[in-house]
Amino acid sequence: MRLTLLNVIVAVVIAIGFAALNAAYLVWAERRGAARIQRRPGPNINGPFGLLQPPLDGIKLMAKQLTIPGGADKVLFIAAPVLAMFPAIMSFVTIPFSETIVAKNMNVGVLMIFAFASMGGMSLVFAGWSSRNKYAMMSSVRAVSQAVAYEIPMLITTITVVMISGSMDLMEIVRQQSGSILHWNIFPLLGNSHNILMPMSFLIFFTCTLAETNRAPFDLGEAESELVAGFHTEYGSMGFGLFFMGEYANIVIGSCMTTILFLGGWNAPLPFLGFIPGVFWFLLKLYLLIATFIWIRWTFPRTTIYGLLNLSWKILIPLSLFNLLFTAGLIKVF
Amino acid sequence: MVTYFSEIYHGLISLFIGMAITFKEFFKPTVTVAYPYETLTMCDRYRGHTELIENEEGKPNCVVCGLCEKACPSGCITLAGEKPEGEKKKVLTTYILDFTRCSLCGSCVESCNFNALTFSKEYNLASTRKEDFIFDLLKRLEERNK
Ligand code: SF4
Ligand code: SF4
Numbered sequence: 001m002r003l004t005l006l007n008v009i010v011a012v013v014i015a016i017g018f019a020a021l022n023a024a025y026l027v028w029a030e031r032r033g034a035a036r037i038q039r040r041p042g043p044n045i046n047g048p049f050g051l052l053q054p055p056l057d058g059i060k061l062m063a064k065q066l067t068i069p070g071g072a073d074k075v076l077f078i079a080a081p082v083l084a085m086f087p088a089i090m091s092f093v094t095i096p097f098s099e100t101i102v103a104k105n106m107n108v109g110v111l112m113i114f115a116f117a118s119m120g121g122m123s124l125v126f127a128g129w130s131s132r133n134k135y136a137m138m139s140s141v142r143a144v145s146q147a148v149a150y151e152i153p154m155l156i157t158t159i160t161v162v163m164i165s166g167s168m169d170l171m172e173i174v175r176q177q178s179g180s181i182l183h184w185n186i187f188p189l190l191g192n193s194h195n196i197l198m199p200m201s202f203l204i205f206f207t208c209t210l211a212e213t214n215r216a217p218f219d220l221g222e223a224e225s226e227l228v229a230g231f232h233t234e235y236g237s238m239g240f241g242l243f244f245m246g247e248y249a250n251i252v253i254g255s256c257m258t259t260i261l262f263l264g265g266w267n268a269p270l271p272f273l274g275f276i277p278g279v280f281w282f283l284l285k286l287y288l289l290i291a292t293f294i295w296i297r298w299t300f301p302r303t304t305i306y307g308l309l310n311l312s313w314k315i316l317i318p319l320s321l322f323n324l325l326f327t328a329g330l331i332k333v334f
Numbered sequence: 335m336v337t338y339f340s341e342i343y344h345g346l347i348s349l350f351i352g353m354a355i356t357f358k359e360f361f362k363p364t365v366t367v368a369y370p371y372e373t374l375t376m377c378d379r380y381r382g383h384t385e386l387i388e389n390e391e392g393k394p395n396c397v398v399c400g401l402c403e404k405a406c407p408s409g410c411i412t413l414a415g416e417k418p419e420g421e422k423k424k425v426l427t428t429y430i431l432d433f434t435r436c437s438l439c440g441s442c443v444e445s446c447n448f449n450a451l452t453f454s455k456e457y458n459l460a461s462t463r464k465e466d467f468i469f470d471l472l473k474r475l476e477e478r479n480k
Contacts, residue, residue: 037356040366203346299356300349315342 011104015092019085022252023245024054026290033294064237069132072234076130080231081239083123084246087116091253096171098266098278109170110158113257114151117212120250121147124214124231127243131234139230142220142305146211149312150218154208156320157201160327161185161261164195174265184264195330197323202262204320206289209254211308213247215293217300218308225302255289263289375455381438382454384431386471392479394472395450398424402442402451408435411442426472433459433467 028043028050035042043050068077094109096102106112121143128140164185165173177184186202211218222230232243259265263285266278303311367374376382386394398415410432415424443451461467 033360036360036364039359039362039364041364041368044368295353295356295360299352 008104011093012089015089019089019092019249019252020245023248024058026248026251026294027057027244028054029291030294030297033291034298037295037298058241061238061241066237066239069234071132073130073132076126077234078239080123080127080130081235081242081246083126084120085242085249087119088246088249088253091116091256094170095253095256096174096260096265097282099171101279102171105169105171107167107169107172110162110168110173113170113253114155114158117250117253118147118151120212120246121151123243123246127231127235131231133234135227135229136231136233139220139222139227139233142223143214143231145305146214146218146220146308149309150208150211150316153204153312153316153320154212156317156324157205157208158261160201160320160324163324163327163331170260170265174260174267177264178267180271181264181269184262184267186262195323195327197326198262200319201323202258204316204323205262206258207311207316209258210293210296211312213250213254213293215247215251216297217303219302220305220308223302251290251293252286255286255293258289259285376457380453380455380457381440382456383433383436383438383459383469384442384451384471385454385456386426386429386475387450387452388475388479394426394429394475395448396426396429396446397448397450398426399448401445401447405441405445406436407439407441408437410436429471431469431471433469434464 031053032042032050043053046052046056068074091113093104094102094106094112096105124143124147125140128136128138128143131137161173162168165176167173167176181187186198214220214222220230222232224230227233232240235243259282266282268276268278268281386396389395396413396415398413400413403411403413412428412430412432413426414428415426417424438453440453443453459467
């Protein structure tokens with residue numbers, strides 16, 4: 001596909017639409033799921049099954065006034081929520097939903113997604129810094145140490161996968177996992193990894209995705225019990241709305257990446273199911289992962305900041321480094 | 335080294351156990367009700383504000399002995415009665431409960447020897463005005479009988 005102005009605009013509009021729709025309805029799914037786990041019905045008044053709740057919430061947020069606290073750094077204060085949303089939307093451009101549904105495939109897709117993902121962390125820092133609020137400030141300090149701690153094992157694990165595939169092209173990584181469920185990178189046997197430690201890598205990557213998106217049990221940046229609402233304490237109206245949507249858009253991106261790197265992207269789990277379009281399998285895996293995100297959030301309490309950093313520096317980084325070396329050795333031998 | 339790995343292992347297992355529990359809870363029926371639309375019946379021992387018990391004719395059982403008034407540690411109860419012409423017993427004319435000070439201790443209910451006083455099951459009591467919590471129990475009894 002040639003890169004013309006028209007199809008760039010179309011791709012971006014579709015990406016924004018997809019991200020916004022997902023963000024809105026994941027909030028609904030989250031609230032319904034949380035409610036079921038806690039044995040309540042959840043939002044069920046507006047529309048069937050409460051399906052009109054997200055648009056109504058959106059209207060409410062948009063109708064509110066956006067206040068900027070006195071003494072705040074205005075430019076950064078306004079830039080932060082935009083920065084929370086924009087990397088996630090940009091990342092959608094290179095995510096392949098199937099063999100054909102991809103806005104712009106790049107041969108450095110992995111690199112691009114991680115480059116944008118690291119910008120997402122900046123929005124927390126900007127928001128916390130510019131709010132002129134001590135809770136927001138503490139939250140952004142935490143967010144920085146968390147982002148540093150979890151980006152490392154995540155990148156090391158990604159490098160492991162890239163080494164196995166020999167490519168940074170997301171489509172190529174998925175293509176190499178075609179065949180059956182046993183060819184996926186998460187399972188070591190038939191694929192080209194032959195590495196029995198890959199399920200562990202999957203767990204490491206998934207944990208880091210949870211931490212990178214600031215989801216419970218790693219939501220120390222928000223920590224309502226200690227920091228009011230963390231970095232978005234001072235945000236109301238759509239400023240808050242954008243942070244909220246950004247969080248869910250990031251969850252979608254994180255799950256997309258997990259699907260692509262470990263779960264075979266759009267490939268069907270069994271060869272004879274190949275007649276079903278790839279996009280179905282991709283979305284199925286994607287939403288199963290997202291459901292797991294929600295499930296985890298409502299199962300575990302928030303960790304402490306020490307627990308969080310210990311987990312990363314003492315467990316995830318050594319294990320992922322070990323797996324990197326192990327994989328390199330295996331590639332050399334076979 | 336062994337403790338390091340066993341800690342990771344046991345930690346990981348405990349996470350999966352937790353997730354299994356929430357997974358099971360997910361499929362169980364809900365236990366809450368949509369409050370303003372549905373309400374639960376209160377349990378037998380629930381203590382709402384006190385109310386008068388009536389006899390078969392719909393008149394209060396109270397004989398105006400005043401024991402409950404004396405028993406109340408907070409002085410919430412103000413009652414009065416009169417003896418109409420030709421009747422033997424006194425008849426209750428006012429029974430005011432100042433619920434703003436009532437601690438639901440139950441002394442009044444206990445002290446009544448004539449089965450005239452009990453706790454109601456009323457819990458929908460919200461108001462912005464103090465006067466709304468000064469109950470005229472006699473009037474409430476009449477309203478109940480309407
Ligand atoms: S419950 Fe206790 S405080 Fe309330 S009216 Fe009766 S005696 Fe007084
Ligand atoms: S103790 Fe019973 S009978 Fe006596 S005044 Fe109080 S409610 Fe009436």
